[in-house]
Amino acid sequence: MAENMGESRKVSLQKSAERLTEEIQSMANYKNLYTEIQKLVASTAVKREDFKNTLLEALKSNGLETEIRNTVFHWVRSQGSLSAVSEASTEEVDLTYLKKAQIQWERRIQKSLNSTCNELNVPLARIRPNADREELAEKWNELSTYDIDLSQYRPLYAPKDFLDVLFSIRNPSFKKQPNELNWEFGHIQIRVKTLTQLRHLYVELAKGMSLLGVNPDMSSSENFTNLEEERIYIGEKVLKSNHAPIAQEFLKRGAPRALRGRLWSLVLGSTVKQNDLEYYEELKSMVLQYDIVIDKLIIKDVQLTARNDDQYFVFEDVLYKTMLCFSRDSEVLAPVTTDRSAGGQVIHAVLQGKPATLENTLVFPPSGVIPFHGFTMYATPFCYLYDDPCAMYYTFRAFYLRYWFRLHTVSSHEQGIVALCLLFERLLQCHEPLLWIHCRNIHIQPVKIVFKWIMRGFSGHLPPEQLLYLWDLILGYDSLEIIPLLAVTILSFRKENLMQVNNQQSVEAVLADLSSLKVVPLLQLALLRE
Amino acid sequence: MARRVSASGTDKTKVTFCTDVDKSVIVHNFEKRGWVQVSPEDDWNFYWAVTQSCRNIFSVETGYRMDDKQLINHFPNHYELTRKDLLVKNIKRYRKELEREGNPLAERGDGPGKYLYLDFIPVTFVLPADYNMFVEEYRKSPQSTWIMKPCGKSQGAGIFLINKLSKLKKWSREAKNPFNPNLTKESYVISRYIDNPLLIGGKKFDLRLYVLITSFRPLKAYLFKLGFCRFCTVKYDTSIQELDNMYVHLTNVSVQKHGEEYNSKHGGKLSVHNLRLYLESTRGKAVTEKLFANITWCIIHSLKAVAPVMANDRHCFECYGYDIIIDNDLKPWLIEVNASPSLTSTTVNDRILKYKLIDNIISIVVPPDGVPDVKWNKCPPPEALGNFELLLDEELVAQEEKEYSSGKYRSSSSKWK
Structure with missing residues (x-):
């Protein structure tokens, strides 16, 4: 045997x-x-x-x-998946309706994209006219001055629209009043962790180990004047070893500012090498060569988000480059579309004015990712870590491919947006029952309050420094579950104020300003055993 | 020292304030404390004045005498620090004095006129007085750019760049003979232009830091931690064609506000906290810490330079707006000091920041019992500092040194008890 x-x-x-x-x-x-x-x-x-x-x-x-x-x-x-262990358990139930929902969702986005093109009378894709190409090339480092009229363009969808899609998902084996929107995700049978299981996963936080992001002057056990000094010393040794798994382990207790960029690149395998530089240049030349309607949507999105954001406006120019190159990156297509969370719907666009032959047809956009309102926010925090646009690009891309694409696609994946919303609900219901009931009484779906945070991984909602600590934890534990946990923790932290208000507007007002929150101590408090 | 009776006694005199700066951040802060607004002619305890009103109060002709329960937000001759020409003059004198004393701080660097540790303002001359000295310096490096600023103006008015001596001559001909000091009152300073500023996202910025002084002798200075960077809206460009484009070169919000690219949501302002995050992440911790230590250094020495000439009236306190440019080698340069930093709020965050600024200033300058009193020792408890941090209190330093030398010194925390 x-x-x-x-x-x-x-x-x-x-x-x-x-x-x-x-x-x-x-x-x-x-x-x-x-x-x-x-x-x-x-x-x-x-x-x-x-x-x-x-x-x-x-x-x-x-x-x-x-x-x-x-x-x-x-x-x-x-x-395969982020945590393959629980894969078997989800296969017990039939979740194909989620896949169907994603296929429908992808079709809807594509339809909306096509109608945008029809309304504005622009092609999906064409060869970029010479004059435009020259202007774009000349202004490549300062695309904020690339002056085109975008007043007619609107984002294809916003987090709110996506949430409506999620709420309208029907579990066919679950009897419910037809036409009634779901109040919660409880009927979707994806297994999510309990708080006890989360404590098991985030054991360093649950055990109350000293972490960066609490108090850098905290005294240290070793021969260092403070915790920060100790973390810098160890972090430098980790970088020197060049071992990705060790770097990942190190991130669990928080990265020192000066080492974070290199640590993240090491964990994600996104350190820039010669061939990456060349590939990045290729992406740029693809942007110059083809004019696709996605470009306008990207520029519009940077304008609507980063340009107006007092934390990120200085990085406006580098964000245009990053997002435009990303749209041309066909290496993004395969991992995203073959993932079991994807519907696998891809548009093929024929270049305007060309015969519909194979060589005039391209996957549209080459990355397969159609941006929505706030898409740029997945990239903005990396601006604080890297001066070099190329280094920034590859770490952003690696982060997207590992985590972010799951936040705007419907899937049964335990790291997907549906599972994360479900996790949020379960945690809130179990550990803040009064708040849960209060939401019920005032007819506000709790997910509705926090969805924009979850869908953006809190980018733009937390100050950059706090956000980077949060993303350290995502990388360190290789899991997005920390995001719904933080969402619950914030509601719990502001419970007293929330209990006193009874409409959506006031609830939003209570939660509008997160600038004073310290992420790591909050999470640690939530995970510490009582 | 005995507490004054009137403050804690039954005499419930209301604190009165007056102001000729019609800004809600000011009035709200006073009203929040239950203070009552009166006119400058009435009995006031706290006057938030424009510099002109302050000068009137202190002028000999008015003969106004302030009593012990009155505070005002400017020093009578603050211009020793805030006029561009006088600041330069005072710093030059300060360096010479230290040098004469043989103070190691005044150690010379490479080249004439260079100091190793006190070289924190760009090389500057006052025109027309120092014209010949300027020409001499100019000839040493004729390729560098110079910036001309009128001494008495603010918010970027009257500023222009010069890269040829002929341009300066042309200007002097046009500006009705400013080289004859008898014919014109207006003098200019000309400074070497920092042509390698640190750029972020390709854009130039300067720092606006707030420094509160409650006394010049002994020096008591506080730095507001919520300073910010002010960004130009246009990419930095040193080419000749752009020399006259002030949107490239000047970071003043009052200038940038008129640019096409000005954004009213953030007003081109990034917090110093985020600047630090960016620099530590991209340039490293040691160099970033050195930069911030050097910024503190240049603030303290600019204050020490003017301390001996300041009329240290005990009714006065003042909050200065320090403008600092960081160059690409992460060296900070003091550009100028403003006596009345703008309290106009351009964005929501700006409003919150300025509200806190005023609030924190009041709690530092007013004794813990909430009633202005010039006899108070001006040692606010730590909880009164808010977002300010103590830069230097010469009185405390002297006390500690005394205690230390007499062997009574125990721990640094004892002074708070």
Whole structure:
């Protein structure tokens, strides 16, 4: 029996190894890695007579072993779900209606996009006229001066519209009054964690370990004057080791400001290499070459969000570049559309004035992501971390591919927006029952109050510093569950004021200003065992 | 020292205030404290005045005598700090004095006129008086740009850039002979233009910091922690064509407000807190800390430079608006000091900030019992500071030194008890 299990493990290991060897070859930095190893083999460090041992030794000593380990780490992460453990449990129930809802939602967005084009009489895509291309190229670093009339353009949808879509989801096996909007997500059978399980996941917070973001002058156990100094010392060692998993572990207790950018890049595998620089340039040239209607929507969105935001307005120009390049990035398409949360609907656009042949047809937009009101906010906080637009781009992209796309697509994924809303509701109902009942009595769906926070991962709602601490935790624990937890914690923190108001407007007023909140102490308080 | 009877006794005299600055942030703050507004002719305890009214009160002709229960928000000769030419003069004198004393702070740097530690204002000359000295300096590096500012004006009025001596000569011909001091009252300062400013998002900015002085001798100074950066709306560009485009070069909100790109939601203002986050993240902790330490340094020494010439009237306190530019090597440069920093609120955040500013100023300058009193020792308790932090209190420093030398010194926290 035991032998049998050992045997089957061996087989599955063998299979994984085969898949890895095959898939690693299509990864972006494979070519680079391969060349480096070839160079190493040709060097005197590797002896012919003891090839295997000397090669392994040489790989270790020049850091390539770490590179390979990190590559495997990123490959494993890119496979399947964030937390594969609970996958089995969700398959017990039929959730195909969520997939259908997503397909319908994607169609609706596409329809709305098409009607925008028809109304304004603009093509989905065309070759960019020469004059326009020149102007765009010239103003690439200062696109705030790229003057085009966008007064007719409106965002395709806003978080509010998406929430309506979520509320209208019908579980076919759940009997309910027809035409009545759902009050909550309780009928959707996705398993979400309880507070006890969250305490188990966020064990460092639950145990009351000292964290950055509480008080940097907090005394430290070691030979350091304070916690911040200790974290900087360890953080620098982590960066030097160059091990992605260690960096991820380190983030659980908060990143020092000066190291955060490099730590995030390491965890996400988004450190910029030569081929990334070239690819980024390609994206830029694609923007210059094609004029797609998405460009207008992107520019409009930056104008509506970052340009008016006193935390982010200085970064307006770099955000135009980032978001435009993102729309052309076909490497985004595959991971997003093949994910089981996606409906897999893709538009193909034929270039205006060209025959509908294959070479004149492009996936529209190449990234497959159609922006909505506030989409830019997924990128804004990275402006504080990186001076270099390219470095900023790749970390933003990696973050999006790992987390953010789940916040604007309907899916049964345990990290998807539906599960997160459900988690929020369960936590509120269990741990703030009075508040829950109060919401019921005044006819306000609790999710409605916090949805904009959740959908943006709190970007734009918290001051940048606090937001970055929150996102440290997302990366450190590789989970978005901290977001609904924070939402509940904030409501709980402002409970007294909330209990005194009885309409949507006043509720929003109580929660409008989050600028005084300290995220880490709040979360720690919520997770500490009583 | 004995508490004054009237403050805690049964005599419930209302505190009165008057102001000729018609700003709601001011009036609201007084009214919140239950103070009653009166006119300047009545008996007032607290006068928030424009500089002109303050000068009238202190002028010999009016012969106004303030009593112990009156406070006013300017020092009579604040212009020693806030007039561009006098500030320069005072700093130059201060450096020379330190040098004469053999003070190590006055150590010389590379090149004539350069100081290692006290080099925090751009090289500046007063025109027309120092014209020849300016020409001499100009010839040393003819490629650099200079900025001309009228001494007595504010909000960016009358400022222009010069990159050729001929342009200065042309201006002097046109501006009806300003080089004859008898014919014109207006003098200018000409300073080396900081042409490598730190840019964020490609845009130039300066810092506006608020510094509260409750006494010059001994010096008692507080820094408001909620300062902000003021951004130009247009990308920074040093090309000759843009030399006359003031939207590129001047960060004053009063200038930028007229630009096409001005945004009324944030007013081009970014908090110092966020600036620090950005700098620490992108440039590192050590250099950022050094920058902020240097900013404090340049504020303190500008104050020490004027302290000996200030009329240190005990009825007075003053909140100055410090304008500082950071260059690309993260070195701060003191550009100028304003006696009446704008209290106009351009955005919602601005309003909140200025409201807090006034509130915190009042709680620092008024004794804990809430009644203005010039006999109070001007040592507010820590909870009265609000968003201000103590930069320097020479009295406390002297006390500590005394206690230390006499062996009574125990811990630094004892002074708060």
